[in-house]
Every structure is written in C-alpha cells, then in structure tokens.
Amino acid sequence: MASPKLAAVRSRLPAAARSARFVPLLRHRFYSNTTPKTIASVFTARRTVPSTSAFTVGSRRGYVNGQDEDTPEGLRYTEEHEWLALEDGNFAVIGITAYASKALGDVVYVELPSVGASIVAGEPIGAVESVKSASDIYSPVSGEIIEVNEQLDKKPGLVNAEPYRKGWICKILMKDTTELESMMDNNRYETFIASS
Amino acid sequence: MLLPDSRRQLASYLCFALTDLRRSSNIATARSSNSGFHRHFSCSTISRQKKIFDLQVYISKSRSPYFNLSYEDYLFKKFPVYTSYSSSTTQVPQKALLLYTNDRSVIIGRNQNPWRETNVEALRRNNVPLIRRKSGGGTVFHDDGNINYSVMMPGNLFDRDQHAQLLCDALNPVFKQRGEETLLSVNERHDIVDQNARKVSGSAYKLQRGKAYHHGTMLLNSRLDLLSSLLHDSVDRSLEVVEGPGVASVRSPVSNIGISNEIFTDAAIMAFEREYTAGGDNAVEVTYIDEGSMTKEEAQDINKSIEELQSWEWTFGSTPKFVHRFLLEDSTLAVSFTVKEGAILDLESDLPEFKAFKDKIIGTPYRGPEVAAIIDSELWKERLIRAI
Numbered sequence: 295m296a297s298p299k300l301a302a303v304r305s306r307l308p309a310a311a312r313s314a315r316f317v318p319l320l321r322h323r324f325y326s327n328t329t330p331k332t333i334a335s336v337f338t339a340r341r342t343v344p345s346t347s348a349f350t351v352g353s354r355r356g357y358v359n360g361q362d363e364d365t366p367e368g369l370r371y372t373e374e375h376e377w378l379a380l381e382d383g384n385f386a387v388i389g390i391t392a393y394a395s396k397a398l399g400d401v402v403y404v405e406l407p408s409v410g411a412s413i414v415a416g417e418p419i420g421a422v423e424s425v426k427s428a429s430d431i432y433s434p435v436s437g438e439i440i441e442v443n444e445q446l447d448k449k450p451g452l453v454n455a456e457p458y459r460k461g462w463i464c465k466i467l468m469k470d471t472t473e474l475e476s477m478m479d480n481n482r483y484e485t486f487i488a489s490s
Numbered sequence: 491m492l493l494p495d496s497r498r499q500l501a502s503y504l505c506f507a508l509t510d511l512r513r514s515s516n517i518a519t520a521r522s523s524n525s526g527f528h529r530h531f532s533c534s535t536i537s538r539q540k541k542i543f544d545l546q547v548y549i550s551k552s553r554s555p556y557f558n559l560s561y562e563d564y565l566f567k568k569f570p571v572y573t574s575y576s577s578s579t580t581q582v583p584q585k586a587l588l589l590y591t592n593d594r595s596v597i598i599g600r601n602q603n604p605w606r607e608t609n610v611e612a613l614r615r616n617n618v619p620l621i622r623r624k625s626g627g628g629t630v631f632h633d634d635g636n637i638n639y640s641v642m643m644p645g646n647l648f649d650r651d652q653h654a655q656l657l658c659d660a661l662n663p664v665f666k667q668r669g670e671e672t673l674l675s676v677n678e679r680h681d682i683v684d685q686n687a688r689k690v691s692g693s694a695y696k697l698q699r700g701k702a703y704h705h706g707t708m709l710l711n712s713r714l715d716l717l718s719s720l721l722h723d724s725v726d727r728s729l730e731v732v733e734g735p736g737v738a739s740v741r742s743p744v745s746n747i748g749i750s751n752e753i754f755t756d757a758a759i760m761a762f763e764r765e766y767t768a769g770g771d772n773a774v775e776v777t778y779i780d781e782g783s784m785t786k787e788e789a790q791d792i793n794k795s796i797e798e799l800q801s802w803e804w805t806f807g808s809t810p811k812f813v814h815r816f817l818l819e820d821s822t823l824a825v826s827f828t829v830k831e832g833a834i835l836d837l838e839s840d841l842p843e844f845k846a847f848k849d850k851i852i853g854t855p856y857r858g859p860e861v862a863a864i865i866d867s868e869l870w871k872e873r874l875i876r877a878i
Contacts, residue, residue: 373573374491374492374699375491375493376491390491393493397493397494398491398494402601403626403735403737421600422491423601424626425650425695426625426626426628426650426680426694427494427625427627427695427696428599428625428694428697429492429697430491431491447811448735450735490646
C-alpha cells in the first residue's frame, strides 16, 4: 500500500504514467529522505512491499503535512480507541487515537502504568484526565510493561498534539501474539468510528 | 476508553435532526409533525422522544465519607456495561442516581497533589479527613450542609451537562415559589452557578468501558468559612512552595442555595422521574442504604474499598513526583524535597541541619514523623511534622 500522499499524487497523473516504472521516481520526490546516486537507479522498477508490521515510534509513516494522520496505516486499533504498533520482536507500543484525543478534550494528566507490571488483555493500564474526567485506558494485549512515556508527566498535551508519535503511552513485551488478530486495521477502525 | 459524544450534542443544537433522530428512532414522530417538510425542522417543532430508562435511586443514610465514596464505587462496578457496538436497541438502559451527604471532609481529585491543593496542616489541626476520590477534577469541601449526587449512565449516552441542567430546571421553580432571587445555570466549566456567578455545585466524571458517571456537590447550607480556610486560604506561599504535575484546582467564589436536604432530594428525584421514566406508580425504585443494610458480599467489597480510601498510600503516597520547597523568612531556600511514589527521592539544602542527613533521608516515606525522626534540629522537626 502506497502512502496517502503518494497515492494522491499518483491519482492525478494520466493513466500511462501510473505504471510501475514511475513509482520509484515519485517515491524519490515525496517520500524518500535520500537522493539517488544515479539517475538510472531512480528508474529501477523495484517495488517495495510495505510491511504492515513495521512501525517505529517517531518514524515518518503516518505523518502528513506536519500533522498526525487521523488513522495511520500500519497500526492496529481497538474499539476502545487505543492504537497498537508492533516493534521488532514482540514489543507493542500503545497509545490513544487522534479521534479519542479530540473527543476527550485537552488532556491535563496521564496516569501511566508502572514499569514491570504484568497485565492481561482488557485490563486498564492507566487513565487520561481531561475536562474533569478520568478516563480509563485498556491494554489490547497481555504481557509486561517495559517502558512508559515519561515525557507525558510534564507534557500531557502531547497526547492531543501527537497521539501517534510523541504521545505514545507505554511499551509492552507481548506474551501472546494471537491477541493481535482480533484488532482492527485502519480501514475497519475508520468505519467503526464513522458508524458510532 | 469511552468518549463523550459531542456530535450528538452538536446535532441537537444545530437541529441537524436527521442524524439525531435516526439515532433516537424518532423519524415517525418527526414526519407526523412536519409532513412534507421533514428536511427543515426547527428545534421547537420537534417533539423529542423521551428516552426511557430503568431508573434506580439510592439514598444513603450514612454520613461517613469513606462509606459513601466506596458505595458509589461499588454501585459503579455493578452498573452494566453498554457499548454502542454491542447493545441492542430494544434493551432498556439503566440509569442510577445516588444521593449522599458526608460529614466534614475535604475530597481531592484522583490526580491532584494534596500538599498543593489543600492546607494539610489546617486539615490536621481541625481534624478534617482528607480523601482522594476516583474521578478527576479539583478539590471540594463536604459537610452536612452539602449534598452530593452521582448519576451513572451507559457509556454511549455520556454527557457532562445534561444532569446538571436537569437539576437547575428542577430547583429554579422551587426558588421562584419561595420568592427567592436564586437562579441556577450551568457554566462552561460544567459547574452550576447562581445568578451572581457564584459556584454552588462542582462536577467530576469518570469514564470506563461502556459506562460513566457524573457526580457533583451541591452547597445547601454549608460552612463556607471553613471551606475558605481549608481550601482557599492555603498554605502561606512565602514559606512553602509545591511544584509538580497533577491537576490544579480552579478556585471560585461560592454560595449556598439555602434549601434543605429533603427539598433537594425530592426535587431531584421528581425531576429524574419525569425526564427519564414513563411515570406511573412503579417508575422509580428508591432504596435507602447504609452500613447496616449491606449483604455479606457487598460489605466485603465495600470494606476493602474503605480501607484503600483510608490508606496513606492512596491518599498521599500516590501523588505524582513533585518538589516540596520550604523557605526561610527571608525567602531563601531552606530545604527542598523531591518526592516520588511517597518516598523522598532527593534532598537539596545549603543548611547544615539537612545536608548532614542527605544520604540517610533518601528513601524515607514522606510522612512528617518519619522525616522528623531523621533530622536533629528541633525547630525543623516541629515544622516538618506539621507541614508534611
């Protein structure tokens, strides 16, 4: 799946130009951080298959026009409006979605779980306070909390400003990856929020 | 996590009736009142179909703040979970209203710093318990001139102002009838204020998967002088400063509404019955509760909760990492404690009284007597026992 920006540009091209040959060129202009060494390498029709399981906190994927995309690809979502990103190995990064952070209002405090705590899928792992409301956050997977985002202590507003990047909440070492299968992808989540 | 459905509120304000009506299955009503013009409603011509609830009312006879808050938590735990993606439209949703009055106490929000938001020394001196509740928001003063209401609702129907507005609409006629000027309304901070913009009720909320509650105070005939000295006239800021994250209280001028507990209770229950039930003899089930009316299982649960509320670890120890500075009369720093998870993480001081004990004191629980036991200076022992 191409990035939305790439897809948007490509759809504006005449049909002939949408072939595979031109893909690397477009990738270079809008997506790549590096310049190709030779012109020839630009036209090498090497299509990369994007991996939906690769996401690094702070990576550029899901970042468009200086703002976090509403529902980035490559993440998994829950009906409780949490997102999960997989990292190398069995690590899962959890946060709340942009939809959730907008609906909650300005976050004034984030209650983080303790590092080392062992949790079961569906259990609350913390809470977010906004507009006098304490709202529980639930973990979609079981495992052990190995890292929490301490930046949120001083800057709880990161949850509103960058819900998918600097506003991440905790990192869990997963015990059972089959729990991921019941989560939604970005399209299903978008349908879900549109219908609720 | 559960989200407030602001779109539903927006819909009813702007009269984009189609979305709202579809959700409350109101299309039949709308068409019959405006046949042929069903796209152009004005708010006044829509007869909003009342959503019917299975309304349960509980009135607590206990005055213990520990029992009442624990019972509230217990009720909330028992309250059914509704999720918009799993509830059936034919199921009658529940709504619970709990009314309780506490003996004199100060209640802080879940994520607040008690040293910053209250005068801990004055609380101790006046023998007023400090309790940390489970919902968010700021600090309030409870006594027998204050009544608390708690409304529990399904998650997809969470609303911050609806019930406060209902109470205003229930009480305003009472004042009019008594010839009083008082006129209540809900302000943008979700507080209930009178005609002079004085706060008479504060609100706080808790949201969990599929359910939520809104609870608030109501100043009937409360000791506002005590409220002031325990909350407003906090610690002398020239001698003590607390820095750290956590929710800050917003101070407001307050006022009593001057009606009795009974009148408020009757007005509130009648309003809820009128608004949320179909009426009739058995529309509302009112249950009186106190410590003695609990079953064995209930008592077990509630007692555990009471213990947690009474524990130092929950009330003080769970405060997020902060720095507590004590100053000398000339405003220079005497000592600064960095406290995390209820224990001293670090100490900063130029005074020999503290420097000598720096290593010993790190790791000590942040409790007056324990900190005082470590240092030598009598003057400081006394001051710290009072202030911490």
